[in-house]
Amino acid sequence: MLEKLYEIERKYDELTELLSDPEILANQSEWQKYAKSQAGMTNLVTAFREYQGVLRELEETETLLKEKLDSDMQEMAEQERENL
Numbered sequence: 001m002l003e004k005l006y007e008i009e010r011k012y013d014e015l016t017e018l019l020s021d022p023e024i025l026a027n028q029s030e031w032q033k034y035a036k037s038q039a040g041m042t043n044l045v046t047a048f049r050e051y052q053g054v055l056r057e058l059e060e061t062e063t064l065l066k067e068k069l070d071s072d073m074q075e076m077a078e079q080e081r082e083n084l
Contacts, residue, residue, distance in 0.1 A: 005048045012038060012045045058084045 015038040018024050024031050061084065064077040 012041045
C-alpha cells in the first residue's frame with residue numbers, strides 16, 4: 001500500500017514538473033491532460049504528505065521518550081505522542 005502511495009506521489013511530482021515545461025505549456029491539449037491527471041491526485045498526495053509529517057513527528061517524540069529527560073520534558077513528550 002505504501003509503495004503505491006509513494007508511486008502516486010512520484011507521478012504527481014513528475015506532472016508538476018511537466019506542467020511548467022515550456023513545450024507542454026505551448027500545447028494546450030497536452031497541458032490540460034496533465035493538469036487534469038494531477039488534479040485527480042492532489043487530495044490523496046496532500047493527505048499522504050500530512051501522514052508522512054505525522055509519522056516524522058511521532059518518531060521524533062518516540063526518540064525523546066527513549067532519552068533520559070527531566071520529568072517536565074517527559075510529560076510533554078508523552079502528551080505530544082498522545083495528540084499524534
